[in-house]
Amino acid sequence: MTARNVSSILWFEEVGIDDIGLVGGKNASLGEMIQVLGKEGIRVPGGFAVTATAYRDFLAHNDLWPTLAGLLASLDTGARLDEVGTAIRSLMEASQLPPPLTAAITAAYQQLGTRTERATPSVAVRSSATAEDLPDASFAGQQETFLNIEGDAALLAAVKSCFASLFTDRAITYRRLHGFAHEQVALSVAVQLMVRSDQGAAGVAFTLDTETGFPNIVLINGAWGLGEYVVKGVVNPDEWRVFKPLLANPALRPILDRRVGSKERKLVYDATGTVDRTTTDSERARLVLSDDQVLELARWCARIEAHYQKPMDIEWGLDGITGELWILQARPETVHGHSGGHTPATYTLTERGDVLVTGVAVGSQIATGKVFVMGSMAEADRFEDGGILVARNTDPDWMPLMKRAAGIVTDYGGRTSHAAIVSRELGITAIVGSEHATAALVDGSTVTVSCAEGNVGSVYAGALAFTKTALDLTGLAEPPTRIMLNVADPDAALRYWRLPVKGIGLARLEFVIEHRVKIHPMALIRFDELEDQDAVAQITALTAGYTDKTQYFVDKLAEGVAKIAASQYPHPVVVRTSDFKTNEYAELIGGRMFEPHEDNPMIGFRGASRYYSGMYREGFGLECEALRRVRDELGFDNVILMIPFCRTLGEADKVIAVMASHGLVRGENDLKLYVMAEIPSNVILAKEFAERFDGFSIGSNDLTQLILGVDRDNGLLAEIFDERNDAVKRAITDLVRVAHESGRSVGICGQAPSDHPDFAEFLVGLGIDSISLNPDSVVGVIRRITA
Numbered sequence: 001m002t003a004r005n006v007s008s009i010l011w012f013e014e015v016g017i018d019d020i021g022l023v024g025g026k027n028a029s030l031g032e033m034i035q036v037l038g039k040e041g042i043r044v045p046g047g048f049a050v051t052a053t054a055y056r057d058f059l060a061h062n063d064l065w066p067t068l069a070g071l072l073a074s075l076d077t078g079a080r081l082d083e084v085g086t087a088i089r090s091l092m093e094a095s096q097l098p099p100p101l102t103a104a105i106t107a108a109y110q111q112l113g114t115r116t117e118r119a120t121p122s123v124a125v126r127s128s129a130t131a132e133d134l135p136d137a138s139f140a141g142q143q144e145t146f147l148n149i150e151g152d153a154a155l156l157a158a159v160k161s162c163f164a165s166l167f168t169d170r171a172i173t174y175r176r177l178h179g180f181a182h183e184q185v186a187l188s189v190a191v192q193l194m195v196r197s198d199q200g201a202a203g204v205a206f207t208l209d210t211e212t213g214f215p216n217i218v219l220i221n222g223a224w225g226l227g228e229y230v231v232k233g234v235v236n237p238d239e240w241r242v243f244k245p246l247l248a249n250p251a252l253r254p255i256l257d258r259r260v261g262s263k264e265r266k267l268v269y270d271a272t273g274t275v276d277r278t279t280t281d282s283e284r285a286r287l288v289l290s291d292d293q294v295l296e297l298a299r300w301c302a303r304i305e306a307h308y309q310k311p312m313d314i315e316w317g318l319d320g321i322t323g324e325l326w327i328l329q330a331r332p333e334t335v336h337g338h339s340g341g342h343t344p345a346t347y348t349l350t351e352r353g354d355v356l357v358t359g360v361a362v363g364s365q366i367a368t369g370k371v372f373v374m375g376s377m378a379e380a381d382r383f384e385d386g387g388i389l390v391a392r393n394t395d396p397d398w399m400p401l402m403k404r405a406a407g408i409v410t411d412y413g414g415r416t417s418h419a420a421i422v423s424r425e426l427g428i429t430a431i432v433g434s435e436h437a438t439a440a441l442v443d444g445s446t447v448t449v450s451c452a453e454g455n456v457g458s459v460y461a462g463a464l465a466f467t468k469t470a471l472d473l474t475g476l477a478e479p480p481t482r483i484m485l486n487v488a489d490p491d492a493a494l495r496y497w498r499l500p501v502k503g504i505g506l507a508r509l510e511f512v513i514e515h516r517v518k519i520h521p522m523a524l525i526r527f528d529e530l531e532d533q534d535a536v537a538q539i540t541a542l543t544a545g546y547t548d549k550t551q552y553f554v555d556k557l558a559e560g561v562a563k564i565a566a567s568q569y570p571h572p573v574v575v576r577t578s579d580f581k582t583n584e585y586a587e588l589i590g591g592r593m594f595e596p597h598e599d600n601p602m603i604g605f606r607g608a609s610r611y612y613s614g615m616y617r618e619g620f621g622l623e624c625e626a627l628r629r630v631r632d633e634l635g636f637d638n639v640i641l642m643i644p645f646c647r648t649l650g651e652a653d654k655v656i657a658v659m660a661s662h663g664l665v666r667g668e669n670d671l672k673l674y675v676m677a678e679i680p681s682n683v684i685l686a687k688e689f690a691e692r693f694d695g696f697s698i699g700s701n702d703l704t705q706l707i708l709g710v711d712r713d714n715g716l717l718a719e720i721f722d723e724r725n726d727a728v729k730r731a732i733t734d735l736v737r738v739a740h741e742s743g744r745s746v747g748i749c750g751q752a753p754s755d756h757p758d759f760a761e762f763l764v765g766l767g768i769d770s771i772s773l774n775p776d777s778v779v780g781v782i783r784r785i786t787a
Contacts, residue, residue, distance in 0.1 A: 008054035009104045012047055012192075017308075023049040024128030024188035029330050036307060042300045043326045045193040046115070047123065048108045050159055052130050052186035054101050058163055062095035065183070072172070072182050085169040092164035097156060105159060106152045109191070116193065120150045125158035126190040126329070127165055144168070147226065148194055148269040155191065162189045170396040177403075195328065198268035199320025201288035202227030203237055204416035205297065206333055207244070207305040207312045210424065211363055211415070211455075213335075214494045215311065216566060217256070218242040218298040221416040222288045224279055225266030227315055227328070233393040233413025233420070236261040236360075236433040238287050242298035243566045243634075252635035255294060256566055257490075257559040260287055260545075261414060262435065285545060289318065297325055304330050313416075335424040345470040346776065347452040353460040356441060359409065359434030361457030362420045364495060366450045367407035367429035368463040373443045377401065388449060390441050394419040402426065407449035409437045409459060431457035454491035471779055476500055477786035481763070482770040483778060484574075486749055489515070490563035496775050500782065503571035503638075504564060505697060505772020506749035509578045509623065512560035514588065517553055518542060521619035523590025524549045535590040542589075550622055557626035558634070565636035572640055574674060574697060574749070574772075577623055579644040581606050602711065607645025607676075612654040624662035631669060642674040642697055647681055652692045666694070677746075678702035683731045690742035696735060697772075700750025704728050723752035724759055736766045745769040753777075757784035 015023050015031035023031070027049040034044050059065050068091070071084050097105075113121050125146040144165035146158040165171070166187045175182055195202075203222030208215050221230055221237040229235045238261045243254040263284050266277050289297070297316055304327070305312045311333040317326045347366040369388040374380075380401050383389065389405040391398070393412045402408060402422055406429065410419045413432035423430035429449050431437075441447065441459065448464040451457040484503045487493045488511035493504070519539055523530060527549050530536050543552040565573045581601035586592045594615070598604040610616040630636050641664065646652050652675065656666065659673075666673045675682065675689055678699030682689055689696070700723045705712040707728050710721045722728075732748075739746045747770035753760035754777035763771055764785050773781055 008051055008057065008101050009108045010049050010051055011108075012044075012049065015049060021130055022051050022053065022188070024052065024130050024186075025331055026126060026128035026329050027188050027190050028128075030190060030192070032307075033304065033327060033330060037300075037303060040303065042303065043324060045124075045195055045326055045328065047112065047190060047192035049128065050101075050105060050189035050191065052188045054104075054189075055163055055166075055187045057098050057101060058095070058160075061098040064091065064095060067091065068167070069183065075172075075176070081169050081172065085167055085172055088167040089164040092167070093160060095160075097160060102156060105156060105191075109152060109155055112191070112193070122194040123149050123155065124190070124192045124194050124328075125149050125155065125162060126192065127162045128188040128190050129166065129171075130186045130188065145228075147228075147274055148198075159189050159191075163187055168396075170399050173400055174396075192328075195317040195326045196319045196321045197317035197326075198226050198266075198274075200318035200323075201225070201320070202315070202317040202328075203230045203288075205301045205314045205316060206416065207301050207314070208333060209241070209494055210335070210420070211361065212494045212497065214497045214567070216244050216569070217494075218244055218247075218301045219415060220289075220294060220297060220301075220316075221261075221414045222316075222318075223261065223263045223266065224283050224288055225268050225277070226274065227317060228274075229265060229267050230414065230416060231315070231418060232395045233410060233417025233432060234267075235263050235265055235414075236412055236435065237263065237414040237416075238289070239414055240289070240294050240298075241563070242294060243562070243569070244298070244302045245569060246635040247295070247299050247302055249635060252633065253291060253295060254562070254566075254634045254636075255291060256563045256634075258287060260285065261433070263288075293318070293325060300325075300327060308332070313421075335421075345468050347450075348467050348469070349448075349450055349452065349460075350465045350467055353448065353462050353464050355458050356447065356461055357409070357431075357434045357437045357459045358456055359431040359437070360413075360415060360420075361451035361453070361455055362415065362423050362430040362432060363427075364452050365427075365429040366448065366452050366466045366468075368446065368448045369406040371441050371443055371445050371447055373438050373441060374401070388441075388447055390437050391419075392438055393417065394422070402428065407431075409434055409441065409449060411435055411438050431459065434459075454489050469776070471499075473498070473500065473779065476779065476782055479764075479782050479786055481768055481785075482747075483782060484572075484747070484749075484770050484772040485568070485778070486754070486772050486774050487564055487567075488512075490560040492775075493564045493567035497567055499775060499778050501568070501571075501773075501778060503568050503770070504573040505747050505770055506642075507561065507564045507573055507575045509557070509561070509576060510580050510584070512557055513578060513580075516560050517556045518589055519553065520585060520588040520591035520594055521550075521553050521622045522594040522616065523588075524553050525618050525622070526594075527590075530590055530593065532590060532593065538589050553622045554626045554629065557623065558629045561627065561630045561639070562634050562636055565630060565639050568638070569636065570638050573636070573638050574640045574642050574747075575627065576642045576644050576676065577611070577620070577627075579607050602705075602713070608643050608647065608651045608655050609645070611643075612651070612658050617658065620658065621662055624659055624664050628663045631671065632663070637670055640672045640674055640695075642676060643693075644676045644699070645678065645702070646675050646689075647679055649685060649688050649692070652689065656692060676702075677735055678706070678750075680706055680731070683735045686735050686738040687742055690739055690744045693744070695745040695747070695769075696739050698732060698735065698746065698748040698750055700728070700732075700748060700752040703731065703750070704752075707731060723750065724756060724762075729762065732763075733766055736768055740767070747772060753781060757781055760785055 012031040017032040209217040223237040239259040241256040246254040315328040388407040408430040448460040484505035488508040586595040611620040672694040674695040675693040677696040749772040754774040
């Protein structure tokens, strides 16, 4: 062995990622980042590693392994795990560190003090297993960490406790489950300078979207105080998603969304150690990081991922004294990072029930089962396989129970909490951060846990029916025309990134407004004039923290559109401006005051006619501001804007002028404007509309309705309503011909090609430029048109 291999102490800058066998995954990664990325301004706290050689010397000095091996072997003959684990740890805690190791640790600690000009620097003492952070197994959280350690005696005790933590009950269970031989796994210890995140904030970041595996996202979770409360799911943290491909441009601010978590508690430390504190109302109401800090952290995470060339799970801290961000550790992400890129099955509820509780959805699955509300692992004996585990939060000690559950629901925790990470790794349906599941769900009752409806997961009463559909992408040929998606839900958009499509042909603003904004834009503009006190109360609650309530509308709409645009970047994403009917607008909060009654809203005050009208022009201005922000500030220049229900050329001119007055000028920053072709006048005057717009998108539902004179919602006439009628097909044929003669593109975003594959074949025969489909129709239509 070389002198290096028998060293008991190595400084972080002396080790790299090839030294996992010597210093464990955590220490090897810290050394790698300090050596390579520290030069680029990424801050990583310094320190040293107590090596795996030192751990083995400790075992040999006390002749521990024969006794440990015997105790571990007794598990195969019926011994209790908790008794074996306790016996091993007690034996190791009672043993002595070899004198040369004691001297080496204290000397290194003194040198660390000299480097930092502190006699007794405060350090974090973290375990670093030699089998840790492998691509196909995550040992994270299996061993212990000790924070705010000061002085020689406290440090030596913490190192020995770290050695003993290689045999926590959860670590023993994990190794047995994954087939790791106990004697082959050693432990190194990280002695790392403390970042004063107890006075600031801390959390976790992943360099992909944890729910979908979408690779272009940095997902950041954070809360006040030390990061343990985020990792263990003790608090509901703040959350951000940042789009990686646009981070390289410092002029852009590609934060896709922000969510303020409740953050009721924080972990800090004082002279007695770590202590729990209740957060203030002010701390709960505000985000722990500024946008500038979020972008800096996201850029660091993207750079770390690029260095390791794999998705990463990264812990960070914000020093509350210096205001500096730090990377505390980084390890490979273990769920999506090696999944091979398979498209998951899609789950759909086919019936509804009473919603008992909601929270953050983990994944997109559905599960049913019997509720077991568990106060602690002391109740584990009463849990039944296939049950729904309900707890305040989980930590690694809960792993044996979690493996047996069909679903998990917790009161606290975010997407990077222990419950969320383990549920993904085990493929279990889970909802975290529900806040009151342990109180709301009845022990022994049957429920359905659904994560198939976006980022918000719901627990329904009873066993509801659902379907599971596996998408087979094998053997798909390249289609003769561009295949795109119809999308409304921003959260769902990220789920479809593996589908073989090239863009989004229709993104509906109505869904974003109805489900994210919820408020009529004019009710925000004229908030002081509202007479409906219930609406006033709801708007006040939703816009808390906004001095200008209209910015709430702009922010929420921009975030929703940005997420949709990100899902297919750099492919084109066609965003249709709002096309609510008056009766639908009236249902938004505060909307009834601003909407007229119409007997036939379907062909009434909708689409383009609203945008230049004094009744709604200011509201449309907020839409324009949100869309301008998406393109110009966030950087999604792949967004194409589309005007719906534009009846006349005069309307087209007026709307184009209104948009230009709000900074959306056709041709500037490569902005393209499309028009929906859904009215006969759009077809008859196609040449003239082509002079004003860059492309057409056929809305087959409305076009069929208006050509055939059939109310598309009238069940009595359902047999007549058919997009394949010769009159409709002739109109589409004429539109495609004239548009192409004018040098304009034509797509279709209506329902017809999703419902009727033969209609899709007809469109391909015309030479249409794109077909936009519902996600569940993509594979079938591609197979049909390439057969």
